[in-house]
Amino acid sequence: MADTTSDPSRRTIERYTPNERTNHWTVAIVFILTALSGLALFHPALYWLSGLLGGGTWTRILHPFLGVLMAICFALLAATMWKFNRMERRDWQWLRQGRDVLNNREANAPEVGRYNGGQKLLFFVFVLCVLGLLLSGLVIWRQYFSLYFSVGVVRAAAVVHAICAFVMICAIVVHIYAAFWVKGSIAAMTRGTVTPGWAWKHHRAWFREKIHATHSRTRSD
């Protein structure tokens, strides 16, 4: 772990391991490719985005494979993050104080564990959307699967796919902005570490767990 100072009480805290970061950014890259290529097929005004994957036909060929890859990578990520994202009573209270949080007055809201109520909600939105996208996407994958479904199911799946994609893209926009808004979050996912002050301010309950675990270990050494 990187030390920014010789003062042991100011040592940075690891938030994401190299494996978690790799997993996250794999999902991120594949998501960008599927989202942009999907938008190309969604609205004529965005058809030019099909150039990203080498034209309309290549978009039609590659988009579903990328989608499956994203679902697999996301499933791995979600499996490691699942236990941190269970909604607790304090998360609902935190969400009720959303106005304070949005106006940078989060000190008024309850202490936050590894993830806050907003992040947890977003997590489950992602889980539901990816599941919906995967299932509906398989149904409308003409080359391999559509022939196994009636035309009514294919039509419904196309609508489900569009709606899930819309919700997912909006949720990702929120996710990206929130990462930029709360300074230090992007470094957490690129370099893996946060400062103790960051953890104290934004995820105090998690910070307490961390230092408690660290120091009970050092004491028992």
Place this chain on the structure above:
Amino acid sequence: MALQSLDIVRRSATTTHPPTVRKAQTGTVAKLIDTTKCIGCKACQVACMEWNDLRDEIGTNVGGYQNPHDLTDQSWTLMRFAEYENPARGGDLEWLIRKDGCMHCADPGCLKACPAPGAIVQYANGIVDFQEENCIGCGYCIAGCPFNIPRISQRDHKAYKCTLCSDRVAVGLEPACIKSCPTGALVWGTKEDMHQHAAERVEDLKSRGFDQAGVYDPPGVGGTHVMYVLHHADQPELYNGLPEDPRISLSTRLWKGVTKPLALAGIALTALAGFFHFIRVGRNETHESDEQAAAQATERARHG
């Protein structure tokens, strides 16, 4: 490339006006299929193969006259045979033969569903034509079609269907199937003329005891440029499932209608909300006081 001599009134996945200076001055065209005159000889199927250079695989006989069994990328038209025992006539057998193929809807579901600009066009004369060089092979046209017509080739993964011989019509010829029909069951002309002719046929059929004879030009898809004369116009489903009231399905209209602008607006608004949150509230930063508080808490934990 679309036929230059035929002007385009609709073009798939295109938000601007297609070239429409030249109008169909003599009216739109229509093919009238008189099922009451059809003898099921399949000359139309052969003529379609010949003109369009199509050769389907030789299939297997399963004990019926219908051959091939279904429309394919190589079979753009198909005589569908139905054996109907008419209860109103004491269970008499009626052999209902319907030449199936693209109906050339005035409001085409395939064109509405297509995401590839210019892969499906509708000419001013009413013909709906696939432009395979623009087709990306997604198969959305199959989901959009109320008549189950388009087929994707397993060789090139492009969608194919009846062109209504747009290449022949463009130079003043009738479609190949029309030319081949030996009984006059297939008639070609302006849609207006075909309606007139059909009305005469219906009158004749009614005088022969077919009280429910009528014309099939379903209004749910804005009418079609391929029309039928049916002995049982009240029960089109008898003719191998010809839909009684075809229309572009609600899910296709949702998917390709309001959803598109609303979703783009929603995504744009979400991004703008983020931007203006940054402008008005600014970033949530960690200050030195937080670092100090954290350091103190760490100290307490260490000595605790």
